[in-house]
Structures are given as C-alpha cells and as structure tokens.
Amino acid sequence: MRTPSSAPVKFLNLWQIRFPIGAIASIAHRVSGVLLLIALPLLASVLARSLQSPAEFDALRAAATSASGTLILALATWALAHHVLAGIRHLLMDVGIGSGLAQARRSARAALIAAPIIALYILVRGLW
Amino acid sequence: MQLRIYRFNPDTDAQPRMQDYDITPEAGDKKLLDVLIRLKSVDDSLSFRRSCREGICGSDAMNINGRNGLACLQSLDELKQPVVLRPLPGFPVIRDLIVDMTLFFAHYHSIKPYLINPESPPERERLQTPEQRERLNGLYECILCACCSAFCPSFWWNPDKFIGPAGLLQAYRFIADSRDTATAERLDYLDDVYRLYRCRTIMNCTEVCPKGLSPSHAIEQIRLALLKQSS
Numbered sequence: 001m002r003t004p005s006s007a008p009v010k011f012l013n014l015w016q017i018r019f020p021i022g023a024i025a026s027i028a029h030r031v032s033g034v035l036l037l038i039a040l041p042l043l044a045s046v047l048a049r050s051l052q053s054p055a056e057f058d059a060l061r062a063a064a065t066s067a068s069g070t071l072i073l074a075l076a077t078w079a080l081a082h083h084v085l086a087g088i089r090h091l092l093m094d095v096g097i098g099s100g101l102a103q104a105r106r107s108a109r110a111a112l113i114a115a116p117i118i119a120l121y122i123l124v125r126g127l128w
Numbered sequence: 129m130q131l132r133i134y135r136f137n138p139d140t141d142a143q144p145r146m147q148d149y150d151i152t153p154e155a156g157d158k159k160l161l162d163v164l165i166r167l168k169s170v171d172d173s174l175s176f177r178r179s180c181r182e183g184i185c186g187s188d189a190m191n192i193n194g195r196n197g198l199a200c201l202q203s204l205d206e207l208k209q210p211v212v213l214r215p216l217p218g219f220p221v222i223r224d225l226i227v228d229m230t231l232f233f234a235h236y237h238s239i240k241p242y243l244i245n246p247e248s249p250p251e252r253e254r255l256q257t258p259e260q261r262e263r264l265n266g267l268y269e270c271i272l273c274a275c276c277s278a279f280c281p282s283f284w285w286n287p288d289k290f291i292g293p294a295g296l297l298q299a300y301r302f303i304a305d306s307r308d309t310a311t312a313e314r315l316d317y318l319d320d321v322y323r324l325y326r327c328r329t330i331m332n333c334t335e336v337c338p339k340g341l342s343p344s345h346a347i348e349q350i351r352l353a354l355l356k357q358s359s
Contacts, residue, residue: 009143016194026281090329093348099329
C-alpha cells in the first residue's frame with residue numbers, strides 16, 4: 001500500500017516504448033552532440049601535439065590506427081556526420097521543408113543510414 | 129488471445145505488476161476495447177476508462193504494444209500477441225490503465241480554448257468564408273485523448289511547463305480562427321522557451337494521433353506566426 005506522500009506511480013520505461021524513426025534520429029542527434037562535445041577538445045589537442053615533432057606525429061598515428069584509437073575515431077566521425085545531417089534536417093523542417101510525416105520519416109531514416117556510411121568512408125580514406 | 133496488462137491498485141499494491149490474461153474473442157469482437165470489456169466481465173477489478181467506444185470521446189487512450197492509441201479504434205487483427213497494455217506513459221497512474229489527466233487539462237485551459245471576440249455578436253452568426261473555415265480543418269477534430277502528449281519526450285520531462293502537442297494544437301485552432309481577435313495575446317502567451325519551444329520536432333505526436341491530426345504542423349504554424357509577428 002502506498003502513502004499519499006510517496007511519488008506517484010508512472011509508467012515511463014523507455015525500453016518498453018516503441019519509438020518511431022523520428023525519435024530514434026532525435027536521440028541519436030543528442031548522443032552525437034554529447035560525443036562531439038567530449039571528442040572535439042580531445043581531437044584538437046591531439047592535432048596540436050601531432051604538429052610538435054615527427055616522432056610525436058608517428059606515435060599519435062600509431063595510436064589512431066590501433067583498435068581502440070580506430071573505435072574512438074569511428075565514434076567521433078559518426079557523431080559528426082549524424083549531427084550535421086540531423087541538424088540540417090531540423091533546420092529545413094523549421095522552415096517547413098519536409099515537415100510532413102511521410103517526408104520526416106524518410107529524412108530521419110536517410111540520416112540514420114547515411115551517417116555510418118559517411119563515417120566509414122572518411123575513416124577508410126583517412127586512416128588507410 | 130493473450131494479453132499482458134499493467135495492474136496497479138494504490139490501496140493494496142506498493143508497485144505495479146503485469147498480469148497475463150488469456151481470453152477467446154467472440155464473433156462480434158473487432159476492436160481491442162471489445163476484448164477489454166469482455167475481460168472486465170471476467171475480472172471486474174480491471175480498471176480502464178471508456179465511454180463512446182467509437183473514437184469520439186477519447187477516454188480509452190492507452191499504451192498498446194509500446195505505442196499510444198485508442199483501444200476502441202485498435203483492430204484486433206493488427207495486434208501482435210501477447211498484447212501488452214500499459215497506461216499512458218509519463219502520466220500519474222490512478223489505477224491500472226487509468227491515469228491522472230489534471231496537468232494535461234490545466235495546460236488545455238491555459239491556452240484559453242474558446243473564442244475571444246469583444247465585438248458584440250451579430251444577430252445570427254459570425255460568418256466565415258469557405259477558405260477561413262478550411263483553416264480549421266485538422267484542428268477542430270482533436271478529442272483531447274492525450275495520446276500525443278503522452279508520447280512526447282518533451283512533455284515527459286517537463287509536464288508542468290511544456291504545454292504539449294495537444295494543448296498547442298488547440299491553441300493554434302483559435303489562432304487560426306478568423307472570428308477570434310486575441311491572436312496577438314495568444315501568441316505572446318506561447319512565446320516561451322518551455323510552453324512552446326520545448327518542442328524538438330521529433331513528431332511522435334503526429335505518429336500516434338488516432339484521429340490522424342498533425343500537432344507538429346500546428347506547432348510549426350505557431351512558430352511561423354510568432355516569427356511574422358516579431359518581424
């Protein structure tokens with residue numbers, strides 16, 4: 001039995017809610033934004049360090065092509081690609097372009113599919 | 129037919145639980161509500177709201193297999209089993225599938241859902257051109273079932289400050305009405321980071337509206353009207 005002072009019971013288990021594609025694109029937009037916030041200062045400092053000496057450059061390149069380095073770069077590249085695509089999608093929708101349900105579903109799916117492809121392309125071209 | 133239904137009785141339960149039911153629908157049972165009414169005759173402790181049973185009153189809104197909808201409009205043959213029924217997400221649960229809609233209606237009242245026009249009314253009626261009347265289509269049909277607001281993450285996280293898609297669609301219904309003279313005041317009220325701009329255009333509202341309306345379009349129109357007013 002519950003006392004009147006206890007917090008009200010609510011159903012809000014996000015794993016038990018079937019989210020439409022627009023919501024998935026939106027949560028990915030947020031996740032990618034947080035990843036970028038973490039990754040950009042780190043990557044900027046890596047760039048600065050890589051310019052200090054050829055030895056430093058080689059060491060950082062080895063780190064970047066290691067398994068964990070590749071994973072971090074892959075995540076950061078995906079985050080950049082998704083955030084840009086989803087951001088452009090929202091800017092267009094804000095001025096009424098593609099804001100109907102059918103087009104919004106298509107553009108959400110397009111951003112979700114295109115971002116990993118773009119990330120993979122950048123990674124393959126950049127690392128190997 | 130197998131169902132898993134969210135059960136919570138505040139008088140006896142500390143926590144909600146899921147209860148399994150197995151029931152054979154009868155010949156005339158076409159919609160989910162028909163089965164729920166049949167279940168109620170077997171287990172009268174099961175609680176849910178319903179009234180018109182044809183998508184007009186909006187009282188049997190619930191979360192059906194993870195998406196909000198009206199039990200009376202949900203065809204049985206489209207449902208994957210077990211059919212999982214939970215109360216509208218984010219709303220305080222009163223009992224089983226019945227939620228407390230106080231805050232939802234407080235937002236509805238806050239947008240002044242009535243015609244404001246201080247001019248004395250004409251002898252017969254305030255006339256509109258067919259085009260002016262056309263602008264109300266897709267707005268006046270809202271039945272306030274709360275499927276949209278209860279599927280909106282912005283409303284889940286800020287139910288006290290964000291008006292929510294249902295309230296905003298109703299707000300635009302009066303902004304768009306040629307007979308209403310309070311457009312500027314209505315827009316001023318809505319021009320707020322929480323009340324209107326908490327919408328992140330993910331369009332969950334339009335995805336689940338059982339009447340096929342588009343609250344996200346109404347919100348877009350309010351934002352554009354505010355933009356025009358400020359320029």
